[in-house]
Amino acid sequence: MEIAVISGKGGTGKSSISAAFATLNEGVVVADCDVDAANLYLLFNPIHEEEIVYIGGNKAVINYGLCTGCGICESYCRFDAISVINSRMVISGITCDGCFLCSHICPENAIKMVQNDKSRMYSGSFRNGKMVYGRLSPGAENSGKLVNMVREKAKGVAKENSLETIIIDGPPGIGCPVISTITGVDKVVIVTEPTISGLHDMQRTVEIVQKFSLPAFVIVNKYDLNSDMSDQIEDWCRQNRITIAGLLPFDKQMVEAMIMGKSIMEFNSDNEISKKIKIIWNKITNQKK
Amino acid sequence: MIKIAIASGKGGTGKTFVATNIFHSLVKNQIDAVLVDCDAEAPNAVAFFKTKLTRVIEVTQLVPVIDTRACTFCGKCYEYCNYNAIFILPPMKIINLIEDLCHGCGACTIACRYGAITEKHVSLGVVNFYSNNGKPSLVEAQMNIGVMSPVPVIKAAIKQINDLTGTVILDSPPGTSCPFIQTVAPADYVILVTEPTPFGLSDLQQSIATLRKINKPCGVIINRAGIGNNDVYDWLQENNIPLLMEIPFKKEIAGIYSVGELVSATDLIFAKRLSSVVEKIIQNGNSSHQRERRNREIEY
Numbered sequence: 001m002e003i004a005v006i007s008g009k010g011g012t013g014k015s016s017i018s019a020a021f022a023t024l025n026e027g028v029v030v031a032d033c034d035v036d037a038a039n040l041y042l043l044f045n046p047i048h049e050e051e052i053v054y055i056g057g058n059k060a061v062i063n064y065g066l067c068t069g070c071g072i073c074e075s076y077c078r079f080d081a082i083s084v085i086n087s088r089m090v091i092s093g094i095t096c097d098g099c100f101l102c103s104h105i106c107p108e109n110a111i112k113m114v115q116n117d118k119s120r121m122y123s124g125s126f127r128n129g130k131m132v133y134g135r136l137s138p139g140a141e142n143s144g145k146l147v148n149m150v151r152e153k154a155k156g157v158a159k160e161n162s163l164e165t166i167i168i169d170g171p172p173g174i175g176c177p178v179i180s181t182i183t184g185v186d187k188v189v190i191v192t193e194p195t196i197s198g199l200h201d202m203q204r205t206v207e208i209v210q211k212f213s214l215p216a217f218v219i220v221n222k223y224d225l226n227s228d229m230s231d232q233i234e235d236w237c238r239q240n241r242i243t244i245a246g247l248l249p250f251d252k253q254m255v256e257a258m259i260m261g262k263s264i265m266e267f268n269s270d271n272e273i274s275k276k277i278k279i280i281w282n283k284i285t286n287q288k289k
Numbered sequence: 290m291i292k293i294a295i296a297s298g299k300g301g302t303g304k305t306f307v308a309t310n311i312f313h314s315l316v317k318n319q320i321d322a323v324l325v326d327c328d329a330e331a332p333n334a335v336a337f338f339k340t341k342l343t344r345v346i347e348v349t350q351l352v353p354v355i356d357t358r359a360c361t362f363c364g365k366c367y368e369y370c371n372y373n374a375i376f377i378l379p380p381m382k383i384i385n386l387i388e389d390l391c392h393g394c395g396a397c398t399i400a401c402r403y404g405a406i407t408e409k410h411v412s413l414g415v416v417n418f419y420s421n422n423g424k425p426s427l428v429e430a431q432m433n434i435g436v437m438s439p440v441p442v443i444k445a446a447i448k449q450i451n452d453l454t455g456t457v458i459l460d461s462p463p464g465t466s467c468p469f470i471q472t473v474a475p476a477d478y479v480i481l482v483t484e485p486t487p488f489g490l491s492d493l494q495q496s497i498a499t500l501r502k503i504n505k506p507c508g509v510i511i512n513r514a515g516i517g518n519n520d521v522y523d524w525l526q527e528n529n530i531p532l533l534m535e536i537p538f539k540k541e542i543a544g545i546y547s548v549g550e551l552v553s554a555t556d557l558i559f560a561k562r563l564s565s566v567v568e569k570i571i572q573n574g575n576s577s578h579q580r581e582r583r584n585r586e587i588e589y
Contacts, residue, residue, distance in 0.1 A: 008331050010300005010463040015488065036464030037298045037492040058371070078351075078395055080444075094474045094503060099394035100371045138499035141467045144437070172300040172463050173330035176437040195547035197305060197333040204331060207434050225540065226547040255516050258487055 002155075002185040003284065004033075006170035006178060008201025012193045013221040015039050016254055018169035019263035020277045023128050027163050030126070031154035032133035033147045033181045034171040035119075041133055043261055044126035054119040054149060056140035058098035060091050066110035073102040073111060098141070116140055123153055130157045144176035151181075174208045182209060187284055188216045189245065194229035202233065206242055217245035217284050224249045243287070246280040248273050290454050291571055294327075294476035296461035296469060298492030302482045303512035303536070304328075306546050307563075308460035309337040310553040314564040316426070317553070321455030325446055327472040328462040329430035329439035335419060336549045340427055344418040348445045349410040350393035355384055359405035366397035366406060389437060414442040416449055443471050456567065465492075465499045473500065478570050479507040480533060485517035490524060497530065510566070513538040533566045 005018045019040060022030045032040045060081070069089055074082040081095035082102065091102075091111075103111040118137030125131065132154045134146040154166050170181040182188050188209050192202040202218065209216045218237050223230040230247065237244050249272060257267035265274050295308040305328070312324040312334075326334040353366075353375075362379040374390035375397060377383065388411065398406045413436050419427040430446035432439040439462065450457055461472040473479050479500055483493040493509065500507050508531040511521060515538040525532050536542070536559075545552050553560035 007300075009333075011302055011484075012300075036466045036469075037300075037495060039299075039488045039491055042487050042491055076395070076399070078393060094470055097392055097394060098371065099392060099396055100369070101394050101396040101399065104369060104396065105399060136466055138465055138495060138502055143464075143466050173439075174434060175330050175432070175439055175468070179435075179437065193301075193547075195543075196336045196549040197331070198547075200333055200336065201331040204434060211435055225543045229547050252516060255486055259518050261487075 001164060001187070001285070002151075002166045002168060003187045003189060004168040004170050004182050004185045005189045005191060006181060006205060007172055007191040008174055008205035009192065009198050010172035012191045012198060013248075013254065014172075014191045015169050016258065016264065017189075017191055017219065017221065017248075017277070018167055019043050020265045020274070021281055022167050023263040023265040024278060024281055025165070026128065028129040029154050029158045029161075029163050029166045030129065030131045031150050031166055031168045032131070033150050033168050033177070035134035035136045035143050035146045035150065035177065036171060038133050038135055040131070040169055043258065043263060044131055045261065046122070046124040046126040046131040046133075048122050048124040050123040052121045052123070052149075052153075053117050054121050054134065054146050056116045056119045056136065056146065058100070058113040058115055059093050059096045060098070060102050060111050061114050062089055062091055063110045063112060064088070066108045068108055070107065073106055076101055076105055119146060121146065121149055121153065123157060129163060130161060132157060143171070144180040147171070147177050147180035174204050178208065182212060182214060185214065188214045189219060189284060190216055191219045191221055192233060193222050194220060194226040194233060196229070199229065199233050199236065203236070206240065215287070217243050219245050219280060220247045222250040223247040245283050246276055248276055290457060291478070291574055292457045292459060292476045293567065293570060294459040294461050294473045294479045295482060296473055296479055296496065297463060297482045298465050298496035299483065299489055300463035302484045302489060304463070304482050305333050305460055307480065307482050307510055307512070308458055309334050310551055310560070311563050311567055312458050313337075313551050314553045314560040315456060315458075315567060317560060318564050320564070322426075322458060323450055323453055323455065324427050324458045324460065325450055326427070326429040326460045327443045327446060327468075328460055329414060329432040329442045329446075329468070330462060332429050332431050334460050335417075335427060335429055337551055338419070338427060340419040340421055342417055343420045346416045346445070346449070348413045348416060348442045350391075350413050350441060351395065351408040352388055352391045352393055352411050353386055353397050353406045354409050355386060356405045356407070357382075357384060359403050360384055361403055361405075363403075365400040365402065369396040369400035371396070414439070416442065416446045418449075439468050440471050443468060447472070447475055456571065465495050469496075470499065470503070473505055474503060476505065477574055479505050480566070481507055481509045482512055483509060483521060484513045485511055485519070485521045487517075487520070489517070490521045493521065494524070497528075508533040508570075510534045510536065512536045534562060
């Protein structure tokens with residue numbers, strides 16, 4: 001069973017809640033798909049067993065020995081990545097989308113495509129099972145593809161080790177890496193917080209989850225920071241027939257646990273949040289499709 | 290014009306909180322400013338201001354339309370497409386476009402020698418303009434739900450403010466990949482907002498590594514100071530990264546933000562501290578420009 005934990009808005013406590021889920025029961029596979037800002041390895045200190053190179057796209061590079069400065073590439077590029085600076089054709093590595101078009105049309109064959117091979121995917125063990133995570137090199141692209149790779153690996157690892165549960169810690173937003181994170185999972189948990197931004201981003205996230213007809217559960221984290229807003233979120237979910245899996249209070253122990261490199265479950269299993277997370281987990285996993 | 294991006298690797302550290310409050314403080318101090326919400330996947334800045342939507346620009350992308358009667362199934366377009374957006378089975382005479390994968394680069398259109406490919410526009414999102422008194426004060430990039438990448442909408446929004454004067458505040462999307470890079474690349478300075486926790490530090494380190502790669506000057510605001518530990522402070526000091534300001538963790542601040550209100554509207558000291566952060570950046574920016582200009586003059 002694959003359970004994805006996502007949130008439209010960042011910083012709602014998605015990773016801390018994923019970590020708690022991952023330490024509830026023996027033997028799980030954790031897939032950290034927030035490849036832009038992977039964090040769970042900080043808590044779980046996995047022992048790497050495998051390192052895999054991920055090719056995160058291509059960038060066009062000009063061979064100035066061949067370039068005649070004709071400007072054909074500039075006129076064809078749709079990403080505004082090519083310009084003339086000091087009477088020389090220059091390709092911006094930041095804006096280049098890696099489409100290869102300029103390399104095809106250059107009459108002098110002066111443009112080569114170079115692979116970005118700085119990103120990595122790691123697979124290994126942690127104290128409660130197996131873990132797979134991606135680390136996108138700074139500024140790399142195509143994080144959706146790396147997410148797919150992490151999920152495929154996690155499924156393979158789960159099968160090899162006869163582990164049933166895969167917990168996916170997803171990225172924020174609603175774009176390509178999020179779509180890659182939720183496509184084909186069994187259940188989606190949306191973590192939100194009681195703020196205007198939290199409500200607004202949750203609505204956009206629910207819409208994307210519904211587009212894929214996936215069963216969604218909402219957790220309102222830090223609900224007591226603004227109970228009125230939390231009520232509004234609950235009302236909206238009820239009207240839209242989204243299951244509220246539970247409400248979690250604000251507690252500094254969440255941060256203290258993180259500093260100790262533990263999940264809240266491991267840090268203090270008697271904490272109110274730990275108890276509630278157990279109930280939430282049962283609610284999510286017991287609901288039939 | 291000076292462009293200042295407010296960014297953070299980790300989500301939810303208070304980017305939008307800082308961006309909206311800075312913008313508000315600047316305007317209150319009679320400084321000519323525009324706020325651009327570049328978090329196109331989840332734009333929220335508008336909710337903090339009473340303002341009117343005055344103009345909407347649609348952002349589109351070109352996608353190919355394949356005329357199967359003219360198509361010879363030679364496979365050249367498939368070969369040119371680097372996004373695997375063309376599905377082709379020549380023996381069955383099947384060719385399809387997978388629109389979600391298409392980046393609109395136009396390579397297939399160039400590749401086709403039989404005139405079988407034309408192009409049409411599809412919508413990716415909108416750029417919304419809000420204003421109070423005729424001048425645009427808030428620009429919002431908003432991606433359509435289901436679209437893969439927010440980058441074209443972000444680029445379109447930033448393009449719109451290129452001819453403006455004054456101070457432009459760019460509220461960046463989280464992360465360190467393309468949407469973040471597209472927002473910070475045109476900026477003159479980047480303010481990173483973080484929180485003093487292990488997750489906050491790890492993501493801050495990754496954002497700063499990215500900014501160093503593209504030579505962007507940056508400084509850090511620590512939000513929710515008081516929770517967590519001192520590791521972020523130590524790391525900033527060791528790496529000579531300026532700490533621009535600390536915002537203490539207070540339940541009242543969280544409460545004000547949660548209902549869509551601005552702390553800088555009631556807390557004048559806070560407003561002043563924020564606008565002085567920006568004023569200092571602007572002053573430093575100007576003096577380093579002048580220094581550069583002077584150096585150039587000497588060279589000539």
